[in-house]
Amino acid sequence: xxxxxxxxxxxxxxxxxxxxxxxxxxxxxxxxxxxxxxxxxxxxxxxxxxxxxxxxxxxxxxxxxxxxxxxxxxxxxxxxxxxxxxxxxxxxxxxxxxxxxxxxxxxxxxxxxxxxxxxxxxxxxxxxxxxxxxxxxxxxxxxxxxxxxxxxxxxxxxxxxxxxxxxxxxxxxxxxxxxxxxxxxxxxxxxxxxxxxxxxxxxxxxxxxxxxxxxxxxxxxxxxxxxxxxxxxxxxxxxxxxxxxxxxxxxxxxxxxxxxxxxxxxxxxxxxxxxxxxxxxxxxxxxxxxxxxxxxxxxxxxxxxxxxxxxxxxxxxxxxxxxxxxx
Ligand SMILES: NC(=O)c1cc2c(=O)c3cc(F)ccc3oc2nc1N
Numbered sequence: 001x002x003x004x005x006x007x008x009x010x011x012x013x014x015x016x017x018x019x020x021x022x023x024x025x026x027x028x029x030x031x032x033x034x035x036x037x038x039x040x041x042x043x044x045x046x047x048x049x050x051x052x053x054x055x056x057x058x059x060x061x062x063x064x065x066x067x068x069x070x071x072x073x074x075x076x077x078x079x080x081x082x083x084x085x086x087x088x089x090x091x092x093x094x095x096x097x098x099x100x101x102x103x104x105x106x107x108x109x110x111x112x113x114x115x116x117x118x119x120x121x122x123x124x125x126x127x128x129x130x131x132x133x134x135x136x137x138x139x140x141x142x143x144x145x146x147x148x149x150x151x152x153x154x155x156x157x158x159x160x161x162x163x164x165x166x167x168x169x170x171x172x173x174x175x176x177x178x179x180x181x182x183x184x185x186x187x188x189x190x191x192x193x194x195x196x197x198x199x200x201x202x203x204x205x206x207x208x209x210x211x212x213x214x215x216x217x218x219x220x221x222x223x224x225x226x227x228x229x230x231x232x233x234x235x236x237x238x239x240x241x242x243x244x245x246x247x248x249x250x251x252x253x254x255x256x257x258x259x260x261x262x263x264x265x266x267x268x269x270x271x272x273x274x275x276x277x278x279x280x281x282x283x284x285x286x287x288x289x290x291x292x293x294x295x296x297x298x299x300x301x302x303x304x305x306x307x308x309x310x311x312x313x314x315x316x317x318x319x320x321x322x323x324x325x326x327x
Contacts, residue, residue, distance in 0.1 A: 006051045010059075013044040017060045018158065025153040025218075026248045058129055058158035065147045068208040072143035075134040079225045081120060081168060082139060082301055084284060084308040090263055093285070096307045097259035100287060103296050103304075108287055110256045111235045112265045115282035115308055116220050118172025119201045121149060123221070123247075128162035130155065135204065139301070148204050151213035160246040165228040167247060169221030173200040174278050177216035196279050218278070220250040234288040255288055266309055273311065282310040 001009065017040055023031040041060065048055045055062065087093050100108055120136035133149030134142040149155050152171060159165075173181070173196040181199055182192040193199035203215035224230070224238045230245070232238035239249045252269070256262045266283050273280060287293050287305040296305040 001047070001050075003051060003054075006047050007054055010044060010047050010051075010054050013040055013047070014056075014059055016040055017044065018058075018156070021060065021153060022156065022246055026156070026246065060157070063150050063153075063157065064213045065150065065209045067147075069147065071207070072145060072205075075132070075137075075142045075144050077122060077134070077137075077140055077142060079166065080139050081122060081136040081142070081225075082298070082303060084306055085299075085302045086282075087285075087307045087309045093259055093263060093266075093307070093309060096285070097262075100296060100305070104287075104292050106292075107257070108292060109289065110259070110262050110285050111253060111288040112256055112262055113222060113253045113284045113286070114250055114269065114276070114280045115284045115310075116170040116172050116250065117195075117197045117279040117281040118170040118220075119197065119204055120168065121145075121171045121204075121219070122166060122168045122225065123149065123155065124166045125159055126164045128159040128164075130157045145204050147209040148206060148212035151209050152217045152219055154219045154248040156246045160244065163228045163230060163245065164226075165224060165230060165245075166226035167221045167242060168223040168225055169219055169247075169249075171200055171204060171217055171219050172196060172278050173203065173215060174218055176277065181215065219248055221247045222249065222284075232290070234290055235286050236288055238290075256285075270311060280311070281313075282308050284308050 017037065020030075020032050020037050020040075023029050024037075044059070045061055048059065048061055087096060122134045122136070122142065123130065124132040124134075130150065131146075132144065133146045133155070134144055136142055149171065150157065175196060178193065178196040178199050185192045193202060199215070200217060203212050203217055206212045221242050222239070224232070224242065230241045232241050236253070236255055239253060242249050254265055256265060262285050269280070269283060285307050286303075287296060293303070293305040296303075298304060
């Protein structure tokens, strides 16, 4: 195969593999069998080995970097990653709704999103290429964990459009992966993680990306920090724009016309919570329209147009160690 033929062929293979990964990890709807994926993947590896100049950063073969980092460099978030005020009962929710109504005369629609219990991350794309991933840190200064986020299969290395944006979301460990990881650590006599959130945080803090790559981490994105060239008039539209770009968003979201509908949504998910394949610690309620969000504004550390309703702590998923009784 000539260099030119190889160049064309690797582009076709990359496109195929990225589509398959998108279907499997973002849409949770596998399009091909693992064997079909592996066969094309190894064909790509073979050509890239023969023609190393053809290797690009967004090739699926480049997800797991080789180097073990000495530490994480600090990243300053130009747009701070703020936190959310909390609500613990229906009265808190009605108070929130009254505060909003005092500022906005017009009707206000809310959007409800599951509050994923993972680690807040920020992803930067330039011309559609994933260039940097960071933790929230203290909201202004986070850590560069790009190498580890590249191993998260639902984080696309290349967007479906060549746009430059910054998005925020949650990196989490699905419940099944959490239980499997703890069983493995238990068998190896290692300490186990108390909950999936700690397991995700511990995995993203690994300096060796090979370890992060084994942890089956996943992601849901929920905020567009820097819109670049994409436009959206509200949160629901922004999430649809993220879907079109090939980023993973949580589809249990719902627009509610008033706080009663919000309370009903919360009751529903209070029941459905234990069946979800990932942990949630609450529901995030946001004013949907961006114009209204701007009018309502922010406190020093949190948006006034959003609130996190917290569920009571779920009975912990624990593995009780065999206790050797000493007589
Ligand atoms: N854990 C979550 O699933 C989740 C978290 C946040 C935030 O932390 C958050 C923080 C802000 F300052 C503004 C909006 C936000 O929206 C959010 N939306 C979500 N779905």
